[in-house]
Amino acid sequence: MNTVIAFIIIFGVLVFVHELGHLVFAKRAGILCREFAIGFGPKVFTFKKNETVYTIRLLPIGGFVRMAGEDPETIELKPGYHVGLLFNSAGEVNKVIVNNKEKFPEAKMLEVEHADLEKELVIRGFELSDEETLREYKVAEEAYFVMDGQEIQNAPYNRQFGSKTLWQRTMAIFAGPMMNFILAFVIFAFLGIVHGYPVNDAVIGQLTEDGAAQDAGLRQGDKVVAIDDSSVASWEELVSVIQANPNKELEFNITRDGESLSIPVTPKAETVEDKSIGIIGVYMPMEKSFLGSFPKAATETFNWSKEIVVGLGKLITGQFSLDMLSGPVGIYKSTEVVAESGVIMLMRWAAVLSINLGIINLLPIPALDGGRLMFFAAEAVRGKPVDRHKEGLVHFIGFALLMLLMLVVTWNDIQKFFL
Template identity: 40%
Template sequence: MIGILSFILALGVIILVHELGHFLVAKHYGILCHEFSIGMGPLVWSKKRGETTYSIRAIPFGGYVSMAGEEAEKEIVKVDQVVGLEFDQNGKVNKIFLDPTNQKVVGTIKELDLYKALSITLTLEGGEVQRYDVDHDANYILEKSVQQIAPYDRCLESKSKWARFATMAAGATMNFVLAFVLFFIVGLAVGMPTGSNRLGGVVENSPAQVAGLVAGDQIISYNNHSVANWEELTQAISSTKDSTTVTYIRDGQTKTVELTPQISENGGQISTSIGVSTEYEKSLLSGFNYAVFKMKEAFVSIFQTFKMLFVTKEAGIDDLSGPVGIYTMTSTIATFGLTSLIIWIGFLSVNIGIMNLLPLPALDGGRIVFVLIEALIGRPIDRRVEGYVHMAGLLLFFGLFIYVTFNDVIRLINA
């Protein structure tokens, strides 16, 4: 149960923050957002507030913000369709009913332009043709929902190249911000290694504790070699396998003790330890430094994976993990405690942010590529062509998703 809850929490937070980035920037630039959804598939819950429907869907492997103009708008009403109309106090159409039952004005659409001209022409009963102006914020009244019309100035394609770029990049940017905040919180809690020669902790029943060393002792000499920082201390420990002397300062007094290091072997590798840990500093600065360190570590790790996949060929598609693999890893990490889980969520957030910025169809990076092409050639690519490209990319990703998930299940069964 802990594994399932941790998995849902991890993906839920990452997806929520990602889509929230798109949503907030889109709203800032006046782009109409029809729906803000966490999850995919069948609808579990929805609530309409203002012009946007907020929803939760059954499959927690994704989410989306449905922005007007991101895809070619589907025709909700069209010529020769029978509709009913309702008007505001200014005489403009403010509601278009797909089910015209009990509406005062009912007719067959002869002409309509809900994109720029904002008008609709009906052939009424008796053959009379009447043109009506449509309110800028008019709504379609559907069978079970309400959706606002999408005039040109509320669509994504009407905005500047910078506005579209910022809207597409906002999701990944928020993923990076989330990761940094999570790493910062962990950094505040656990601190950042100072690198000094002062002990931060001593393992119970270890050679160091048996010899009388405690946290706070400052080691100045190990095996008759001067020690000025943690790196020098660890090097001295690893190079000494016999009984040795340790000189340290405690409460201003210098003392010397003898101890025998613990020797262990793992896979043919011999290691030496005395059971001590470094001192950690807990402050806003150390939290910031820890967050920077972990962000760099996450980015390097992900790009090393790309290198192994596409350059050195040390890894292949069969080595990739999908939702099942992520669930397995999340369940395992959750057993190590909250701190480990928070770090893992941060790492996943960076991963998802980078993946979404890849210049591939259907991803945010693919959409950014079309904005950059428009900037280079001086005109937008045909929206239908762009739509076909993204659809093809979506189908390929869906196929990859199935393949990777299948491999995850096989690995889980054979584990």
């Protein structure tokens, strides 16, 4: 149950932060955002604030922000349609009743002759009580269609995604992955402040209870000057000497509280990848510093990003197998293992997953943020946008292929971990 809770929290936070980036920058650009959703499928929880409906959906495989002009909720009023009109205090149409008009006896009934609810914001037509006189009504900037008892906000062209500048659209899409990198940086910085960050000094960090270092009398904070009369200046050098000498007694020359000491330590042998290495049961030294945590967090975010990109590079070079990919099931099992090491490691795992999510979304694959950005780059080069229908078809095919890949990866994870 602890693993389930940890997985839900981590997944929820990563998706929430990602989609929040899209939402904030879209709203800053003046785009009408109809829905902010965590998950896909049937709605489990929903509430509305201002113009946006916030939902949690059943299937935990992502999330989305539905922006006006990018969704199918546009209602077209064609000539001959009969609609009901309700007006605000300024005399503008603020509600257009599409069906079930009998429930709105106070509405003015109109046969539509012409309607432009994007640019002109007008409806012209004949009142059913006076079919001889053509009348024109101004539509409010914030107006709603009422269909099947549900209100759907009309989106004038200036509130639609496609009306915004290339830069505004680019930032609305790029902001999602960007927020994942920012989240990772914040987590690493927080851990550095409250727990400390590793430093590359030849200093003994925390000791394990059953390790050779504890048995030999080493203490946390001891500075290792030399091993067997060979000087040691960094943590990497210290680890290298220890690993190269399993079951061999080593003379540690250390300084403790200003005093020089010599302590013999025999590393225990452990087999890693069919190779015997020495270990003494100590962790890398940690340092707490508020200001120092921020550059360390930036470095760690960069290093993990580079590591993930290098791993993805194997897709291109052919050094790839399906086992290198993990879906929700694989991530759940990894979370289960990491959770056993405590909250600190779980937070670090969340930061790494956040970086991974950001990088994956930046790949130039249709239906992902990177695919959208690829079309924006083409628009910048061509000087005009790619045909929306063609772009939509590409994204649809890309989404279908991604879902197929997700199913294959998930089945592979189930076989690997449960069968």
